[in-house]
Amino acid sequence: MGGTVSGQEDAANLLEVRGLTKIFGSLTACDHINLEIAKGEIHALLGENGAGKSTLVKMLFGSLEPYSGEIFWNGEPVRITSPGVAKKLGIGMVFQHFSLFEALTAAENIALSLDDGSPISSIAAKARALSYSYGLPLDPNSLVGDLSVGERQRIEIIRCLLQTPQLIILDEPTSVLTPQEADKLFETLLRLRDEGKSILYISHRLEEVKRICDRATVLRHGKVVGHCNPREETASSLARMMVGNEVQAVVREPAKGIEQAPVLLEVRNLSRKPATPFSIPLRDISLSVRAGEVIGIAGVAGNGQGEFFESISGEVRQHERGSVRIRGKDAGDLSITGRRLLGAAFVPEERLGHGTASNMKLSENLLLTRHATDGKAFVGSGGSVKAGAVYAAAQRIIKEMDVRKSAPDPEASALSGGNLQKFIVGRELDRNPAVMVVNQPTWGVDAGAAAHIRQALIELARRGSAVLIISQDLDELFEVSDSIAVMHNGTLSQPMPIAEASFEKIGLLMGGAETGHQEQTLETA
Numbered sequence: 001m002g003g004t005v006s007g008q009e010d011a012a013n014l015l016e017v018r019g020l021t022k023i024f025g026s027l028t029a030c031d032h033i034n035l036e037i038a039k040g041e042i043h044a045l046l047g048e049n050g051a052g053k054s055t056l057v058k059m060l061f062g063s064l065e066p067y068s069g070e071i072f073w074n075g076e077p078v079r080i081t082s083p084g085v086a087k088k089l090g091i092g093m094v095f096q097h098f099s100l101f102e103a104l105t106a107a108e109n110i111a112l113s114l115d116d117g118s119p120i121s122s123i124a125a126k127a128r129a130l131s132y133s134y135g136l137p138l139d140p141n142s143l144v145g146d147l148s149v150g151e152r153q154r155i156e157i158i159r160c161l162l163q164t165p166q167l168i169i170l171d172e173p174t175s176v177l178t179p180q181e182a183d184k185l186f187e188t189l190l191r192l193r194d195e196g197k198s199i200l201y202i203s204h205r206l207e208e209v210k211r212i213c214d215r216a217t218v219l220r221h222g223k224v225v226g227h228c229n230p231r232e233e234t235a236s237s238l239a240r241m242m243v244g245n246e247v248q249a250v251v252r253e254p255a256k257g258i259e260q261a262p263v264l265l266e267v268r269n270l271s272r273k274p275a276t277p278f279s280i281p282l283r284d285i286s287l288s289v290r291a292g293e294v295i296g297i298a299g300v301a302g303n304g305q306g307e308f309f310e311s312i313s314g315e316v317r318q319h320e321r322g323s324v325r326i327r328g329k330d331a332g333d334l335s336i337t338g339r340r341l342l343g344a345a346f347v348p349e350e351r352l353g354h355g356t357a358s359n360m361k362l363s364e365n366l367l368l369t370r371h372a373t374d375g376k377a378f379v380g381s382g383g384s385v386k387a388g389a390v391y392a393a394a395q396r397i398i399k400e401m402d403v404r405k406s407a408p409d410p411e412a413s414a415l416s417g418g419n420l421q422k423f424i425v426g427r428e429l430d431r432n433p434a435v436m437v438v439n440q441p442t443w444g445v446d447a448g449a450a451a452h453i454r455q456a457l458i459e460l461a462r463r464g465s466a467v468l469i470i471s472q473d474l475d476e477l478f479e480v481s482d483s484i485a486v487m488h489n490g491t492l493s494q495p496m497p498i499a500e501a502s503f504e505k506i507g508l509l510m511g512g513a514e515t516g517h518q519e520q521t522l523e524t525a
């Protein structure tokens with residue numbers, strides 16, 4: 001592999017961008033960007049949340065129109081007026097927010113975007129073969145709605161590769177992958193590079209950037225602030241270039257007296273049949289989270305974490321008495337709002353659509369989730385909304401979480417991915433909930449903001465709340481958790497105190513080593 005850029009003998013750039021600019025209202029999201037991508041290189045695009053990375057690549061993919069600037073493809077000036085034009089040129093893109101129809105199968109989704117009239121069976125066969133050959137196994141006949149975020153992303157990657165692009169743009173591809181899945185993806189990307197393809201790679205995970213990228217361009221506040229060879233940098237020097245100063249380390253003092261603290265979230269013998277042939281049954285899960293404690297749930301994507309979150313949050317009700325208790329109250333039969341009224345807060349994995357309504361303003365999204373729990377503060381006696389109070393609360397959260405945005409109260413879809421995540425987590429933290437359940441708390445969040453969110457979750461627990469964090473990021477779980485339990489095939493291991501846990505032990509459990517719970521057969525409903 002080495003530090004060289006393969007294909008250097010052919011010095012021509014595949015893509016060159018000069019002075020590319022995009023303005024949203026009063027915000028210059030991309031400000032006279034210059035960028036060169038050589039043939040056969042993996043080029044990292046780095047920058048903190050809201051730096052302009054997604055905006056830039058959307059212009060390269062034709063889904064946003066530049067305000068000014070030029071793009072050259074193989075030395076020729078081009079106007080990329082639509083994704084169709086980009087695909088014809090040979091530019092493929094794997095988005096941060098997926099664009100898949102949940103009611104269709106993986107193969108049907110791929111067929112829609114290929115739009116070349118091939119029969120589904122032949123597309124499915126090609127997708128299966130390609131996915132296996134690149135080490136990203138995919139069942140093309142599975143329904144997207146039943147797949148985990150990691151599996152959905154695999155569809156996006158395979159769909160992109162089926163179009164045999166010369167430049168592949170990946171926007172935070174590993175944020176939803178397990179370490180093993182990420183390793184597979186890296187092998188795939190290095191192989192594509194060696195085949196002469198170019199890759200533009202956006203990631204907040206600086207270790208992986210150092211590992212696979214040949215060059216990096218760093219953005220800050222919409223401007224290019226530097227280029228570097230990531231292999232010659234450290235993760236902290238890269239973070240400093242992006243953020244402009246040092247990133248604070250997360251501090252977690254050991255929790256004291258947890259054994260005597262009251263249990264605020266209790267799950268007892270929770271089982272659930274799979275709703276469809278593709279979803280994972282939950283098998284006799286028991287777990288207690290006490291006041292003051294952070295428990296982390298590790299696991300390979302698609303082992304029941306999504307189903308577990310649904311059962312705890314009330315997206316799916318559990319009718320058996322005592323299967324979910326919040327602050328001592330039987331909550332299994334309650335709706336999400338009913339559980340919120342008991343003092344619980346939930347942050348789902350998908351932030352657009354699930355975590356927020358994309359075309360509603362941040363203040364409207366705040367009202368949507370908190371009108372019942374914060375009725376007194378947000379709703380007047382005649383049922384009228386206290387718009388000023390809602391707006392002020394939204395601004396408080398924006399300030400507390402340092403949400404960067406282009407307008408005072410923008411629609412959720414106008415925020416960068418990481419900034420939206422900061423808002424969603426902040427919206428729940430702001431309630432000071434007694435029980436906080438978060439699925440992937442820092443997905444797509446930059447190093448500085450991730451440290452802020454993790455620290456806030458630890459502090460919430462230390463103030464007396466019970467915090468449950470589901471994450472595929474083992475580094476994150478080791479940083480924040482007092483104990484870690486592992487989900488595998490719908491079962492949950494006993495939580496392991498962090499002092500006894502190691503990557504190896506947790507990794508073995510993730511791979512299906514004895515979980516301490518008997519597996520039982522559950523028929524498909």
Ligand SMILES: Nc1ncnc2c1ncn2[C@@H]1O[C@H](COP(=O)(O)OP(=O)(O)OP(=O)(O)O)[C@@H](O)[C@H]1O
Pocket residue numbers: 024027029047048049050051052053054055056404405406413414415416417418419444446
């Ligand atoms: N459609 C839009 N309308 C208005 N503002 C937007 C829109 N899309 C992005 N922005 C703003 O442009 C800025 C850059 O956003 P962008 O999504 O490019 O950031 P990013 O570097 O990709 O961040 P992240 O790492 O969080 O994904 C942000 O301040 C964002 O709020």
